[in-house]
Amino acid sequence: LTELEQRLSSFFHEEAERASLPGAMYHRVLRRAKIRRGVTAAMAGLAVIAVSMATVMAARAFQSSSPIGPANPVPSPTSSSTHRDTGDGVHVTRPKVKVAEGTVAGKSWALIAYESNAGLCVDLQMSSGSGGGCGLDVPDKGDLGLNLGSQVGLPKTIIHGIVSRRVSTLQVRLDDGETRNVEIVEGPERFEVDFFAAFLPRNVTGVLEAKDHEDAVLQKERLGADSPDSRNRRCDFVRVRPTYLPGLKPGEPIPAPTKSYDEVIDRPQLSWEIPGFAPEEAGVGLTRYPLPGGTGEGRAVDAEISGVGGQLHAQDESPNTVGISWDLGERCNFVELTLVLPGVTQVERVQEVTKIAESLQETDP
Amino acid sequence: VTKRGEQRFAELYLQHASEAIRLAFLLTGDQHAAEDIAQDAFISLFGRFQERKSPDAFEAYLRRTIVNVSRDRFRKLRSERRYMARQANSSSFQVAVAPQIEEREVIRKALQTLPHRQRAALVLRFYLDLSEQQTADVLQCSVPAVKSLVTRATGALRKRMGGETS
Numbered sequence: 001l002t003e004l005e006q007r008l009s010s011f012f013h014e015e016a017e018r019a020s021l022p023g024a025m026y027h028r029v030l031r032r033a034k035i036r037r038g039v040t041a042a043m044a045g046l047a048v049i050a051v052s053m054a055t056v057m058a059a060r061a062f063q064s065s066s067p068i069g070p071a072n073p074v075p076s077p078t079s080s081s082t083h084r085d086t087g088d089g090v091h092v093t094r095p096k097v098k099v100a101e102g103t104v105a106g107k108s109w110a111l112i113a114y115e116s117n118a119g120l121c122v123d124l125q126m127s128s129g130s131g132g133g134c135g136l137d138v139p140d141k142g143d144l145g146l147n148l149g150s151q152v153g154l155p156k157t158i159i160h161g162i163v164s165r166r167v168s169t170l171q172v173r174l175d176d177g178e179t180r181n182v183e184i185v186e187g188p189e190r191f192e193v194d195f196f197a198a199f200l201p202r203n204v205t206g207v208l209e210a211k212d213h214e215d216a217v218l219q220k221e222r223l224g225a226d227s228p229d230s231r232n233r234r235c236d237f238v239r240v241r242p243t244y245l246p247g248l249k250p251g252e253p254i255p256a257p258t259k260s261y262d263e264v265i266d267r268p269q270l271s272w273e274i275p276g277f278a279p280e281e282a283g284v285g286l287t288r289y290p291l292p293g294g295t296g297e298g299r300a301v302d303a304e305i306s307g308v309g310g311q312l313h314a315q316d317e318s319p320n321t322v323g324i325s326w327d328l329g330e331r332c333n334f335v336e337l338t339l340v341l342p343g344v345t346q347v348e349r350v351q352e353v354t355k356i357a358e359s360l361q362e363t364d365p
Numbered sequence: 366v367t368k369r370g371e372q373r374f375a376e377l378y379l380q381h382a383s384e385a386i387r388l389a390f391l392l393t394g395d396q397h398a399a400e401d402i403a404q405d406a407f408i409s410l411f412g413r414f415q416e417r418k419s420p421d422a423f424e425a426y427l428r429r430t431i432v433n434v435s436r437d438r439f440r441k442l443r444s445e446r447r448y449m450a451r452q453a454n455s456s457s458f459q460v461a462v463a464p465q466i467e468e469r470e471v472i473r474k475a476l477q478t479l480p481h482r483q484r485a486a487l488v489l490r491f492y493l494d495l496s497e498q499q500t501a502d503v504l505q506c507s508v509p510a511v512k513s514l515v516t517r518a519t520g521a522l523r524k525r526m527g528g529e530t531s
Contacts, residue, residue, distance in 0.1 A: 012492035019390035
């Protein structure tokens with residue numbers, strides 16, 4: 001050691017002796033640890049559910065977001081159960097490429113492809129919105145990756161996606177007997193797949209078949225209301241968003257929520273972190289799920305969703321937690337706004353959750 | 366939390382609490398902060414290590430957690446400390462101190478001017494006597510980065526302490 005390093009060593013050891021050592025601190029630690037575990041348990045519903053990227057396909061519904069690029073991911077009602085929403089975690093890793101374009105009903109569209117941390121993404125972009133998906137396992141695990149959606153103001157069912165290069169024909173066989181060929185667009189070499197986009201009649205039912213050059217069906221996907229996916233349709237994310245969140249400065253935009261979906265209880269969830277707190281300590285959650293029996297008794301609050309008033313639940317909750325719930329009377333009837341916020345009084349917590357609830361506004365479907 | 370889990374946690378606490386507070390104290394120079402940091406570190410590890418059998422792993426995680434928690438606290442308090450430093454400089458009081466205490470005060474003040482990671486590198490290397498590799502593990506960086514941190518820290522200290530003592 002150099003002389004300075006020796007002096008530092010001596011200094012540190014002498015200083016360390018000055019630190020008074022714990023007496024009754026252990027019991028404080030244990031108590032706080034238990035509280036923290038309680039909060040963490042309460043937050044389990046607010047945590048992002050890790051989704052294996054291998055099975056991810058962000059089936060993003062078409063929505064009103066004009067810029068290119070991953071629109072805010074919202075699950076398509078017709079998306080397959082294995083095709084999950086990725087939340088907001090899609091990051092573009094290579095430049096986007098326009099692989100096809102055209103017009104439909106007087107509106108121009110472009111098919112955009114790009115690599116991301118969630119795999120290959122394909123978005124169909126129109127001036128009034130865009131939508132698509134990522135993580136399509138083609139060609140590794142299949143020959144056909146399908147995004148299915150619709151757009152407000154466009155009386156069409158939109159299909160687009162990718163096919164492996166083993167596919168030579170893509171055909172829609174409608175349930176009424178009509179057959180339509182879907183053009184396959186050769187993709188840039190880097191993607192190692194080809195692309196397609198088509199606009200079918202609204203509420204179409206049928207099958208999309210990918211065939212090889214010998215006309216053998218490599219893969220098919222059901223389209224429309226009779227599909228097993230539709231029969232087992234899951235709850236959608238609630239369509240309201242807060243315009244106020246604790247911890248944000250005045251005028252600061254509301255960040256995009258983290259999205260997750262709990263298959264076990266069919267609960268899609270939006271969650272927001274609160275600045276200054278670790279995600280496991282605090283947050284705001286907005287969930288929806290089927291709950292026969294409704295919300296139970298609470299204290300009526302003015303905040304409404306779809307004309308239904310909320311019920312405040314501020315007692316017998318997990319630590320630092322308050323919630324307001326609504327019974328919308330549908331299959332996915334139960335909507336719940338949860339605030340977990342330590343370091344404030346329960347009165348302040350109630351004020352905050354009420355303020356968030358009163359700020360909720362409908363988003364475009 | 367099971368009784369067994371609590372008992373295990375108590376054992377780990379008794380074994381490591383003193384060293385945890387000392388480490389946090391050296392990283393912050395503040396007794397109250399040190400206690401808070403040590404508490405937070407234990408709390409964050411509570412549950413994860415109740416059933417673990419490897420005490421070495423707990424110690425390493427505890428050190429890393431203390432460094433991380435103190436870094437967060439350091440960031441939060443930096444502006445506060447700057448304000449306090451200005452206040453202190455504006456004071457006209459002079460305190461007579463014994464040479465030994467003066468030496469420690471010079472080092473203490475010089476250490477306070479270092480960025481958190483540099484200070485942490487010095488504490489880990491010259492208080493805990495960790496190797497460069499072990500220090501790198503705690504700071505979650507490379508060995509060359511540790512060397513660089515120590516070199517820059519000692520360089521800055523020499524400069525500041527030289528200035529103070531002269």
